[in-house]
Amino acid sequence: MTMQEAIRLFNNYLNSNHKQRTIDSYVHVLGRFELIHAQRDLDSVGSDEIYTFLETLTQDLAKSTRRLRYAQLKSFYNFIIDRC
Numbered sequence: 001m002t003m004q005e006a007i008r009l010f011n012n013y014l015n016s017n018h019k020q021r022t023i024d025s026y027v028h029v030l031g032r033f034e035l036i037h038a039q040r041d042l043d044s045v046g047s048d049e050i051y052t053f054l055e056t057l058t059q060d061l062a063k064s065t066r067r068l069r070y071a072q073l074k075s076f077y078n079f080i081i082d083r084c
Contacts, residue, residue: 003045004038006080013079029072032057042080 007030014023033053037045054073058066 001042001080001084002038003040003042004034006042006084007034007076009084010076010079013083025068026072026076029057029069030076033073 010030011023011027014026036053037049050073054066054070058069061069
Protein backbone atom coordinates (compact mmCIF):
# COMPACT_ATOMS: atom_id res chain seq x y z
CA MET A 1 0.00 0.00 0.00
CA THR A 2 1.34 3.43 -0.87
CA MET A 3 1.44 6.29 1.59
CA GLN A 4 -1.11 8.19 -0.49
CA GLU A 5 -3.63 5.32 -0.27
CA ALA A 6 -3.08 4.96 3.47
CA ILE A 7 -3.62 8.67 4.07
CA ARG A 8 -6.80 8.57 1.98
CA LEU A 9 -8.13 5.69 4.12
CA PHE A 10 -7.28 7.55 7.31
CA ASN A 11 -8.94 10.74 6.03
CA ASN A 12 -12.12 8.79 5.28
CA TYR A 13 -12.05 7.44 8.83
CA LEU A 14 -11.56 10.93 10.24
CA ASN A 15 -14.40 12.37 8.15
CA SER A 16 -16.84 9.79 9.45
CA ASN A 17 -15.85 9.86 13.13
CA HIS A 18 -14.40 13.25 14.10
CA LYS A 19 -15.24 16.94 14.25
CA GLN A 20 -14.09 19.33 11.55
CA ARG A 21 -11.54 21.04 13.77
CA THR A 22 -9.84 17.69 14.46
CA ILE A 23 -9.84 16.85 10.76
CA ASP A 24 -8.25 20.20 9.90
CA SER A 25 -5.51 19.60 12.45
CA TYR A 26 -4.66 16.20 10.97
CA VAL A 27 -4.76 17.56 7.42
CA HIS A 28 -1.94 19.95 8.31
CA VAL A 29 0.45 17.15 9.31
CA LEU A 30 -0.65 14.45 6.88
CA GLY A 31 -0.81 16.83 3.93
CA ARG A 32 2.84 17.74 4.32
CA PHE A 33 3.80 14.14 4.98
CA GLU A 34 2.01 13.10 1.80
CA LEU A 35 3.83 15.73 -0.26
CA ILE A 36 7.12 14.12 0.62
CA HIS A 37 6.22 10.41 0.67
CA ALA A 38 3.08 10.06 -1.50
CA GLN A 39 4.20 7.36 -3.92
CA ARG A 40 6.33 5.37 -1.49
CA ASP A 41 5.34 2.10 0.14
CA LEU A 42 4.40 2.27 3.81
CA ASP A 43 7.14 -0.20 4.67
CA SER A 44 9.81 1.83 2.90
CA VAL A 45 9.48 4.91 5.15
CA GLY A 46 11.85 4.41 8.07
CA SER A 47 11.72 5.78 11.58
CA ASP A 48 14.66 8.10 10.89
CA GLU A 49 12.77 9.71 8.03
CA ILE A 50 9.68 10.17 10.17
CA TYR A 51 11.77 11.68 12.96
CA THR A 52 13.48 14.08 10.53
CA PHE A 53 10.13 15.09 9.06
CA LEU A 54 8.63 15.82 12.48
CA GLU A 55 11.70 17.73 13.65
CA THR A 56 11.67 19.86 10.50
CA LEU A 57 7.93 20.48 10.74
CA THR A 58 7.92 21.42 14.41
CA GLN A 59 11.30 23.07 14.95
CA ASP A 60 9.89 26.53 15.75
CA LEU A 61 6.70 25.44 17.53
CA ALA A 62 5.81 25.24 21.20
CA LYS A 63 6.48 22.02 23.07
CA SER A 64 2.76 21.21 23.37
CA THR A 65 2.26 21.64 19.61
CA ARG A 66 5.25 19.43 18.92
CA ARG A 67 3.75 16.70 21.09
CA LEU A 68 0.42 17.06 19.29
CA ARG A 69 2.05 16.62 15.86
CA TYR A 70 3.94 13.54 17.07
CA ALA A 71 0.71 12.09 18.52
CA GLN A 72 -1.17 12.74 15.28
CA LEU A 73 1.37 10.91 13.15
CA LYS A 74 1.46 8.09 15.68
CA SER A 75 -2.33 7.87 15.52
CA PHE A 76 -2.16 7.58 11.72
CA TYR A 77 0.33 4.72 11.89
CA ASN A 78 -1.60 2.94 14.65
CA PHE A 79 -4.78 3.15 12.55
CA ILE A 80 -3.02 1.64 9.55
CA ILE A 81 -1.48 -1.14 11.66
CA ASP A 82 -4.80 -1.99 13.34
CA ARG A 83 -7.06 -1.78 10.28
CA CYS A 84 -4.87 -2.83 7.40
